[in-house]
Amino acid sequence: MPPTAGNKRLTRDEGVATFGAEVRELRKARQMTLANLAEASGVSISHLSAIERGTVNPTLGKITRIAEALGVPEEWFFSFRPGSGALERRYVVRSGHRRNLNLLYGETVEEAGYSDALLSSSIGGGFHMGLSDYPPYSEAVMDELYSREGEQHGFVLEGELVLRLEDEEITVRAGDSFSFPGEVLHSTRNKSAHPARLIWANSPVIIPKYAVLDKTESTPEQAARTKKSGT
Template sequence: MSQPVPEPPRVGQTLAALRQSRALSMDELSRQAGVSKSMLSQIERNQANPTVAVVWRLANALGVPLAELLSGDKPAAAPVIATVPAHAIPALRSPDGQCELQILGPLELAGQFEWYHLTVQPGGALVSEAHEPGSREHLSLLVGEMMVEAGDERSRLKAGETARYAADQPHGLRNPGSQAAVALLVVIHPV
């Protein structure tokens, strides 16, 4: 008497839940994973069992371990409140050490919507090339003073003020003061 052959894992429910929890459309996941939209649809409806290569591409695109997709379990719900300890917030420093950008936004939003805690030492400058057409930046100065430059225009900012400016042209932030300038910087890229 032969044993019944176990059924392969059904990843459809897990795939659909992960895709939806990341607010990804089938088109977006298809593009990111290199898997056709029709195949994704069939997998999510448990009408197709994907190859290991397809599951691997989907897991990478979703940023989860391969085993999580193969388990067939419904993924655990994201916590209502996720706390990031101060030591785990990534930071970028300019080569001269005069500017520091702490990356406050989640990395999966990079290139769409970004926000930073910016510190510029006296005499320091953060100068950027033009971002894609339609990009905007919003700088809210918390401490010190800052000179905002966008294209040929300049504006001096005092603590408590916010500057909103086009970032689809060369732009820069300079600290002309005698103390460190601290600000929140939001970058919005067109969708």
């Protein structure tokens, strides 16, 4: 966890480099330049660049401002990962230490209709993978269709889900998988009386992950004409 005193600095160890890498990955996923982040956080471009390279030990005040500018709580950068070595702590995610993606997307479980956990060790690289848990009858929470850049992949671990692609509704059950271009209008809901669990992977990593379509559109064709870009 970050230090509690306003002028106290992180211990100069792997945590400093890890924090810098996490800032860089999230900034890129948010499609922000260093100049964008500097303007939003009030931290200079040169200082941000040094933080991302792991050569500067940031104060708690700067950590707070950077986290606010990137739209995440400070704990996003300091999730505890157990392990006996630096590479294990960096690249292995134990089942009890997954990060909460609902925080990253700025939505509650109630708003989304499911809880989302990050399975990947980071959101850097060409794709990221997550685990979604859908409570029974979660289709009543939201009724939007989504689009995004890149590709969507999923594997149903438990239960059954209704996958909507454009104007088609497809029931997928445990053991089923799917892949489709992110530009296809889509949503996934649990309309059953039992919980469901889905492993998914998205490429590329873009946060927010979706553009929400206007609910007032009456047909998929109308929605497709007015859908927002995934950026």
